[in-house]
Amino acid sequence: GKGEKPAAAGHDAAKSGIRVALLTPGPISDQAWNGGAYAGLMRIKDSLGAQVSHVQTKSPQDFDENFRQYGSQGYDLVFGHGFEFQEAAARVAKDFPKTIYVTTSGHTVAANLAGMDFAFEEGAYLAGMVAASVSKSGILGCIGGTELPPVKASFKAFELGAKSVNPKAQVLTGYIGNWEDVSAGKEQALAYIARGADVLFQNADAAGLGIIQAARERKVFAVGANADQNGVAPETIIGSVVIDLPHALLTVAREVQEKHFTPRVISLGLKDEVVRWTVNPKLANAVPANITKSVDSVRALLRSGSMHLPVGATSDSSR
Amino acid sequence: MADALGAFLEGTVRTATPLAFAALGEALVERSGVINIGLEGSIIAGALGGVVTAGGAGTGVGLAAALVAGAAVAAVFALFAVKLRADQIITGTAVTLLSLGLTGTLYRSAFGTGGAALGTPTLGPLAIPGLSAIPLVGPALFAQPITTYLAMALVPLASWWLARTHAGLALRACGENPAAARAAGIAVGRVQTAAIIFGGALGGLAGGTLVLAQAGTFVEGMSAGRGFIAIAIVVLGRWQPLGVGLAALLFGAASALQFAFQAMGWQLPYQLFLASPYLLTLLALALARSRFVAPAALGKIVEA
Amino acid sequence: MSAPALELDAITKRFGAVTALDGAAITVQAGTVHALLGENGAGKSTLMRIAFGMLVPDAGAVRVNGAARRFASARDAIAAGLGMVHQHFSLVPALTVAENVALGGHGRFDRALIANRVRELGDATGLVLDPGAAVSTLPVSAQQRLEILKALARNARILILDEPTAVLAPAEARDLLQWVKRWATGDHAAVLITHHLRDALSIADDVTVLRRGRTVLTRAADGLDESTLVMAMLGEPLSQGTDERARETLAGSTVLALHAARVVDARGVQRLAPTTCAVRAGEIVGVAGVEGSGQAELLRLLAGRLSPTSGSVTVPPSVGFVPADRHRDAVVLDMPLVENLALKDAASAPPWMPWRQLRGETSELLAHFDVRASGADAEMRSLSGGNQQKFVLARELTGAPTALVVENPTRGLDIRAAESVRSRLRAARNSGLAVVMYTEDLDEVLALADRVLVVHAGEVTEPALDRDAVGRAMLGAR
Amino acid sequence: MNTSALRDVSVVAALTMFALLLLTIILAATGHDVGDALTALARGSVGSWDALLSGTLVRATPLLIAGLAITLAFRAGVLNIGAEGQLLMGAAAATALGLAWHGPAWLTVGGLLLAGALAGGCWAAVAATLRLRFGVLEVISTLMLNFVAQYLLGWLVRGPMQEPTRIYPQSATLDTVARLPIVIPGSRLHAGFLLGIVLAVALAILLRRTAAGFRIRLVGANPVAAVSAGRVDAAVVAFGAFIASGALAGFAGAVEVSGVTFALYENLSPGYGFSAIAVALLARLNPLGVIGTAVLFGALEAGAVSMQRDAAVPSVVVNVVEAVLILLVVATDRWRAQRLTAQAGT
Ligand SMILES: Nc1ncnc2c1ncn2[C@@H]1O[C@H](COP(=O)(O)OP(=O)(O)OP(=O)(O)O)[C@@H](O)[C@H]1O
Ligand SMILES: Nc1ncnc2c1ncn2[C@@H]1O[C@H](COP(=O)(O)OP(=O)(O)OP(=O)(O)O)[C@@H](O)[C@H]1O
Ligand SMILES: [Mg+2]
């Protein structure tokens, strides 16, 4: 049955703070995409006293079912963390008008349906600039888990950034085929290093740890992604492209709690401090001063919106 | 080019090492008449065992813990498949699921959702003086972590054990004709249980290798289907240790080739590279054109 | 007199509802051969499996050389000096002779050592085998020798032989029994289970007869005759089927024929030289020959189960075939009898299986051929081997076949069951079927066949129908 | 009942206790209320009509149909463990047809399901041919082909079948005419479940009542006797059953696309083809039994998600619970078998 009970349940919830649910496509221990969102959920719980629930989906079968269940249980806000959730969210949102569905990277907007959009590629562009400047060989490697739009877009931006510093820079791009196989990630990285790559940009969630490990062993640089990974291998990671998912999710939840949420595509990037490029302070010396300066100026341009990155078919760059 | 070739060979041997452990173990299990598709569970348990202990106690203890963890998972399988004579496929499936879930749970409770990062010590390569200087194959074969040498040593050892010891003979008899084995005074169930636990220990070692000789960390699901690939390797290697060792190398080569191709920047769908090990195996099987002789009683439930 | 080598006393053993043994007893003296006789299912194998530690009795005592023993497994029995040659081979086909002999040992397996032991034993006993040969390539007689060798290699002093001659050619069987007789002296003793009463009487020192799990007779073989034994085994005298028809009544037209048919196996070895022969309606053609001489190929050609490599065959579609290995070739153990009946016409069955009708036919067949089973829905596995054999024969005789090819139809059957099979074959012949029968029991060939074909090393000859001529032909002498 | 059966029964009883204890310990150790968690499990699977229809039965559908695929193959002695790959290929073909062509609803859906079956059959034909022509064991070839299918699908949704904006690795969404109708309004239960039931009954009839089914069983139970005594062409029968099995698995994929996901995704199947093996074996390869075991597994899956949602049991713990429950079922199943033999003996 659709929506017989939500009124009552919603009423209950109003007294005890809002109810927020999160669907992630992968394990929350990945220290990256999924872990960040879960940290966001926890922050919502702590800061807003919200009642929270989380489901890790295994296949599209789980999307509709869980969206529906949360709707019928009267949840106020449901996050679908990834582009893959948007169609199911659009299908279900119609039936549960009291629940707000937000998919990170959805572009469909309706009365109770919104999308979030992280300009991860802005950070990747800056990372590319720095990477090209510290590379001796001029060969850079990008390794992804699987070929997803945001991953592809971030690699393109990385390449653009690198070429803006060294037009002759060569960027190798490849995919592991999954997000868990650390060992395969490491092998892929070693193959790149053998080809001469000396800075590796990885966007492979858990498997990315293998890439960092390879860089560490072979004494080349790696770039962290999604979370601030500078501490993971302080002598190896030149800097991280960070998405501050907790901050982003909390912002939305707060709007919902304070009842001034308006359905829209919420674009978040460098200007909002949700996407950041953070140089590893331990290795800051390795980055030439002039590059640090031009990174700062490009960052300013991107923040002000006077520079736009032509990557991907849309501006979308989150998962 | 020589560089890339060298890297490819090194990658081949590295990738093959955990596969060889797991597949050798499984080969022995299958020679005893049991098919343990819960092997994946032993691998992931071994990986966790390694990461949990190595941080504090070093890589040696880590490997030992991996061994024990893999064996423990296999013991659950043995309990159901041998003692209870339950269907081996269902039991194996459940044990894999159990182990994937349990390792995830334990990992989170040990390290929180933050994970272990790269804090685990790893076994560096141990170059064998002289041999490792041989061009091209030297580094691939003789500048590897100790686990690789262990896997290399296990191949002839397992061959010898199977062919030249009474225990090996008893194991083969259980897989071929358990009734005859019993008539010869062999405790079939006990032999199979021992084989399963040993196979699980080697599976655990495979997991330990992934963590302690390669990744330096643990990730949920990092076994990534190696248990199933190992089963394919056993068949490809025709249940012979030497064959299994070579088949593991073939798989390692196919995977390394995939990495090498991508590193070459060849603009083909990467899925093609990923699928190449499997396509190569199919090709090898089709071309081998010989009939494979599985142990006659493989997978059959032995009634006491 | 010293303590008996082996004593089983008041043994009771139940399998669920079946009481296999009910206070059975046997006493085997050292230095003797002891024949253990009884109908199919009398409990002979069960009693000996208990002696050998493979089964634990529900009640009763086992004594070896006077000492009470409780064997938990065959290993214990082996350690106590027992060896057993099982009714159904317990060899591992994928292993070599030496490996089979070594099975069950400890520590390092020294091939050379075991090979020597196999050769030594071969020299000492005449049971000669190639230690390196794979068992799967051995003829049955060699497998039988290997079974014995396995026991002897572990210094067995008490040897239990469960129907050891059932699969051997007459000369081989005779040799084996002579060997047993020679071997069972001093502190050695042998227990021989057999359905061949003549064998039992000719070599045994003592005889024990079981009936329905009870020991009904046990005495010295001297002075015993076959009819006494039959009385003891069955509880009644056996009515011998007689050949009501004179041999001269001539056969009809040709039903089966081979024309220079030759068979070459997958490895390119000739199994059967070009052969021309014919079988006519209303005759039984006996086929004799030791295992592996090409007799299996000859039978399968005649049964239409094998195509010749060259030459041609004339075989009607309706040939019944009873193969020797019924478990593998003739029945599906896990299916009910009705489906095993339907198996015969599976390829040409109508789209919807008429199970009701088939069930009726099955019940009729069970009654008509005296197959002991709980009904048409009983699983084939639940029948004793003898009843399985009767079922297969019955099935192949239904549906008006024009010819019947049978391979070892009475192997392992008790005298009553075997006699019933033989009379079925005679009846089939008399009703105008062309019958081809291979059997290892020369007496059976001579008793049943109108003509005999002998296969030796792939060559087929037709000697005169007499024991001597056939025996010589089997050894390749012309 | 003899002593060894008695020993087995006590082992099973001990295992059952052990499994329940393990569940309790794991849930308690991870800070969960055992009662809450198990209540959520029950609530999400059978606790309400909606849970049963929209959760359990929807999840049971692909397991049911793929389970029948396994049943058919295993009955013929063909160890097809490639249902997963065949299912994915079926899903891909069904999506392709459903996107390319629209007729009347019933024709569109029918055509799409047929396309799925065809594709699954073709994918199985690869392994069947390898077996027939080259003697490659199907256990290994189908295992390999699963991986190949998975990567092929990954390529399809990024290449020729990618949705029109060419951003997401998924296909465009199927039109309503290409979707299986909902059986019970207000629930998510689509007609695929009923098709599964029909197929189960059909397969049961095929195996029990028809000559073709009888030949399949013969070849599975004793191929040598089937050839020698029944003069059945065992190779042809096994080949046919293999392909039919692939077609069923492909059909399952088509049903999943047309009834649940409405688009092709890379991770369309969370391993239905593998779970189906357990589903079929637990049903002792009895097609009607497969209905029961598929619903059991569907309930487990639905209940498991509910445990995550309503009792905050993380998915990793849920895996453990599921595994323990499967082992429990296996153990009690063995116990039942023991009891049956013991009864038969008395
Ligand atoms: N494992 C078993 N389970 C159930 N019943 C059994 C088992 N083994 C033997 N029996 C039964 O015990 C009885 C004796 O069988 P046994 O095999 O000892 O007979 P046998 O005298 O050796 O016959 P045969 O001459 O056919 O070899 C038979 O009724 C048989 O059905
Ligand atoms: N595991 C078992 N369960 C039940 N009954 C069994 C079992 N094993 C054997 N039997 C019974 O034992 C009997 C004899 O079995 P066995 O295999 O010894 O046959 P056999 O000696 O070849 O028979 P025959 O002498 O008639 O050829 C059969 O009636 C069979 O029903
Ligand atoms: Mg017997």
Ligand SMILES: [Mg+2]
């Ligand atoms: Mg017998």
